[in-house]
Amino acid sequence: MTDRLIRLMRIITLIQARPGILTRELAERCGTTERTIYRDMVALSAMHIPVIHQGYGKGYAFIGNFALYPLDWTDEEMHAFSQLNTVMELIVPLLPVEFQSAYEKVMAADYKYRSDRAELVQQLDDLGLS
Known part of the structure; x- marks a missing residue:
């Protein structure tokens, strides 16, 4: 599966x-x-x-504007997914070789999305628009 x-x-x-x-x-x-x-x-x-x-x-x-990025998951989902890192050494032998790089890409994409969002909120706050 x-x-x-x-x-x-x-x-x-x-x-x-x-x-x-x-x-x-x-x-x-x-x-x-x-x-x-x-x-x-x-x-x-x-x-x-x-x-x-x-x-x-x-x-x-x-069809339409469907896309995977940005990831639209909750903070709880993000936290749960990020916990894979703590058991990665145990599960890596069970997964395809490429899984770890895919995991790192997903984590990087989420980090970028969240930092861009925080920066935008800060800019709006600086302008008094938030």
């Missing part, structure tokens, strides 16, 4: 980074088969991820 979840997140990231990405490319980048990608697309659709196949040779894209 962990492998599939990581692959689904990877698919979302790849589509976001390269709208129009083909099934073949997704399969290659995810280290799986095209048939598995088709099944994953059904799963993403069932999760209400607004992904659409644009037609033969045109690949996948998102």
Whole structure:
């Protein structure tokens, strides 16, 4: 299940980074088969991820302005996720090699989002607009 979840997140990231990405490319980048990608697309659709196949040779894209970043999680979710670091040494052997770098990227993206937000709040406060 962990492998599939990581692959689904990877698919979302790849589509976001390269709208129009083909099934073949997704399969290659995810280290799986095209048939598995088709099944994953059904799963993403069932999760209400607004992904659409644009037609033969045109690949996948998102409908509207869907994007993963910024992460929209609560402080409690962030805290829970950040606690993975304390058990990382124990679970790393159970996870794909790329998990740790993916974890670090998510943590970095959240840190950047929160610091940008805090800076904006400070600027608004300085201007007396908050």
